[in-house]
Amino acid sequence: MFPFLIILILGASYSLTIAPALTWVHFSADGGDLISAAATGGVPHPSGYPLYLILARAFQWLPFGELAFRTNLLSTVCTILTALILYVYLMHQLRDRPSARFASFLATLAYGLAPFIWGQALVTEVYALHGLLMMLCIYVLSLAPPKFSDWMRGFVFGIAAANHLTAILIFPLLALGSEGKLFAPISVLLKRGLGLAIGLSLYLSLPIRAYFDPPINWGDASTLQGFFWLVSGQIYQQYPFSPSLADIVQRLRAFAGLVLQQYTWLGALLGLYGLISPPSRRTLIPTLWMGIVFLLFAIFYGSYDSQVNLLPVWLAFAIWLAYGLQDLLGLLPEASGRQTAIAGLLFLAILLRIPFVFSSVDASQDLRAQDFIKRAMQEIPRNSLVFVEGDEQIFSLWYAQFGLNQRLDMVVVAQGLLPYPWYQDTLRDTYADINMPQANALQPAELVVANPGRAVCHILHAEPIICAAAR
Structure with a gap:
């Protein structure tokens, strides 16, 4: 029932607010570049986003709506899939806890209805797919090798970077071992490295696209020099570590406000509590690493829209929120019905917040x-x-x-x-x-x-x- 409710609530919320055409809202100024590059077989701005182009083109073949609307739908589908995988992951992590279903469901809804996540589900941008792939990376790390091969683990990380290069920030997580071991042996690392290389090979599609001289052809990746210029993002190399000390302090203050904006005071407190009391230390390492490295990247990256890089942080926070909810609900005896009652009240609170978030994220009115x-x-x-x-x-x-x-x-x-x-x-x-x-x-x-x-x-x-x- 809970997965169905997740699809129903998020699907309804997103469908009522999705942009019907090209839009500039929610940091989606690049939308026209991405849509047109996908439609013409072109190459968009660095780093080229090869996986996104393939998926966007598939959605553009849908037989209804304007070209931009069809491409916007990719973000909607990716965000709903992220929520479903998040729910499955949380159920796996909390499987031995009595209120796992309630905690997983509530945290997943809180994530999908957070203003930034909701906004990215409505527009053409690479970040909804980025969130889906980050969630997949965290999920496959939790699966034992018989359920998911090591080379496939590396492959998932590789295609994540084939969508957005910042995925390389979590590549060190591939070194984590399994079955109680902190680090993986060399044989496992080699298998994961092979899968990683296969996933990253999607970047080789960019020179092929560039070879046919499309009207959008950033860097002309058909040449070796152009390919490295594009993939390395040289045009943006003035941004890393460019903020001043005053800017860094201001961004840290802004981040605290953004946490409250996404998850409210109660969600923020429960998430912070879940951070310090995870089910096990092993489950904490991947999300803590992801949260820290992407927070630091967003703070030290000097572009005006650097907060879009916080999406993996909000994903990690949703996982911590589930841990906090689990402990809160676990204080109540399951047989008494109080656990269900409190979970119901929290569910109602999330639903009552929807109209307030709705007006601030609605992309259908941005003309x-x-x-x-x-x-x-x-x-x-x-x-x-x-x-x-x-x-x-x-x-x-x-x-x-x-x-x-x-x-x-x-x-x-x-x-x-x-x-x-x-x-x-x-x-x-x-x-x-x-x-x-x-x-x-x-x-x-x-x-x-x-x-x-x-x-x-x-x-x-x-x-x-x-x-x-x-x-």
Whole structure:
């Protein structure tokens, strides 16, 4: 019954709030890039996300809804699957406890209805799949070898990194032993290493995609240099360890507030209690490691949206919450019915919180991306050169042009990428009638001079679109 309720409650909540088209809410500015790359066989921004592209393309074949909506559904399905695996994992960990079902169910619902998790279930981004794969990694570590082979353990970790490179932060967990041993023997590590390599080999699909010159082709991974530029995320290497001491202190304070936002005061207290009283030390190591390394990464990574990297922390906290709930309910005698009554009250409290979270996460009402696309299609003259700055605006125009096949006459130029030779080559391949000057660090003015018959438009983030007629 409990798995059915999880699917029903989360499915209903997500279906009422999912974005019906492209959206910018919940840190999903990259959505247009990811959707369009998946639809055109392209390569999105670093690190390329090969596993995500494969799954997104599968969802894009669904026979209903707009292309963006179909891709958004991938996040919804991934989040519900994460919740189901979390429930199964908790039941496995608490199987000898009398109130395991109640604790597992309540903690799973609290996770799935946490504002950040709920928000990521509604939009196109890689983080819902990231959460699913992190949960799978934790789950397979808990299974004894006869139930799950060592090379398959490594494979799960490998495909996790093939979705999001931060999964490498939990690779050290592959060294954990089983059957009471802290560390695995060399023979086991070799098997896990083989599985890891097989999973990571999904990155080899990126050079193949790049070889066919798709309209979205970050780094041109068909070359060795471009492949390493893409996979290593060189364009973002200014972010790690860039926050100042004041920023770090501020982020730590903000994290405390985020814990309360996700799980409320009661959930936070029960989660912290569960952290210090897990069923066994062995069950604590994987979640504690995951929680700490991703918290540190989010704090020391300097991007404005670094809190998206906290998703594995919220997952670990849900597991600790289950441990705390188990101990709380375990104080009550099962036969008296008090345990069931308290669990029922906690379930009611979770349900009563839904309307308050609903309004803050509802992505179905975010029309900014759709309004921008509509306005751009109306205001930009035919055959224009369109210089764009701002991820939301660039990726929205890519989505309109490459995902929806609208306004194929205009030349969309991501101004910040123009100096890169690989991007110049992509423009040549995508817009056959454009005149591209030969320059190592091409400037917009040079491109304008080389194409005198085209109107020129400039879009700078959320500012009005400015266009000048062709000369």
